[in-house]
Amino acid sequence: MNRSVLALFAASILAQPASAATLNEAIRADMPQLMTLYRDLHANPELSMQEVRTPARLAAEMKKLGFTVTEKVGKTGVVAMMKNGPGPVLMLRADMDALPVTEQTGLPFASKVRAKTADGVDTGVMHACGHDTHVTAWLGTARRMAAARDQWSGTLMMILQPGEETSEGARAMLADGLFTRFAKPSHVLGFHDAAVLPAGTIGITPDYALANVDSVDITVRGVGGHGALPATTKDPIVLASRIVTTLQTLVSRENDPLNPAVVTVGSFHSGAKHNIISDEAKLQLTVRSYKPEVRKALLDGIARIARGEAIAAGMPEDRMPIVHVREAQSTPATFNTRKLSQHARELFTAQFGAERMASPPPAMVGEDFSRFYLTDKSIESLLFWVGGTPRDKWDAAGGDPLKLPSLHSPFWAPDAEAVISTATEAMTVVALDLLKKG
């Protein structure tokens, strides 16, 4: 065969619609290379908004596959576009940052990296949330989609997002023109590895899947003095204690019990010595909810209770508590639109079988994946779970995730091969279907 006949022959093979089995085989053939990439990413994690090596490496890979690649979007993000005729715009997102955690998995490719956080703290760095599996499956999907280019029509918009753990990255990429400079997607899709599911299973949670996450600081001001002379003081520790206790009623007494909500006071600091009444107490809260109206009621309630208790304690107007919601660190709830959730479940059930499908309940953790959908609620959006806990460990624990390392644990060692191959297959199946030719 001469070259043009060979090319025709190759094209005709590629033009075959990918059956479940052929896609699985193609991904299996990609796995050795993908696992090499995974181990490299795992051994070289980078903290949020400090990603340099990861995006550079992946940008080069995407160029080789024929994507038009733009780097440094939203500081360190990557946008890789493949315009392939008329049709929908599908955005596939992977987050790529690691955590300030010192790895203790004992894996041969465990991270030994140390770095400084944005606050200047020297720390070990680890892919303890499994974003290295996300990046690898993202590239795996890009490979399959590039190879199957003549089977689909539309625009594939693949983004590598920095700073998910600090809730900065999605916002930074959107602010840098993600939906205006490149394209506005009709569909956005991503996945997260899961410690609460056995390796190779897929979980879909329609509607609210992950929570609104807010951090609140309360500075409770008092009038300091001698510990033996309380009448000459206004004790901020007693006042802050009242505030902490009354805050418990926000969820237990004010909130509709059918709306999930959490108010946790995670930090309480005041005073320096036994016999001194301090003049200030500092509280740090995490506040979780799903619906925006519940979020508002909790945040308003916190401000009201802080002020109300200060009035009850006789604090003057100019010494009222200062309540500060750290908006820059807030993460809105992740909402999986019903149509895409349902459609993906049908595709996955056909591809993987019902026994690999799960329906995990919503979780009270946050993900800034939410921000893409919230930009325009006509976008179909789905963040699905791919189980990562190795089967033998899952079975030994009797399927009880509480007995196993969670995400963010220094011991989190997913069955990366299962996560990456399953996620690559799942994302490719959805992408090929959403972008299938007229």
Ligand SMILES: [Zn+2]
């Ligand atoms: Zn995380």
Ligand SMILES: [Zn+2]
């Ligand atoms: Zn994560």
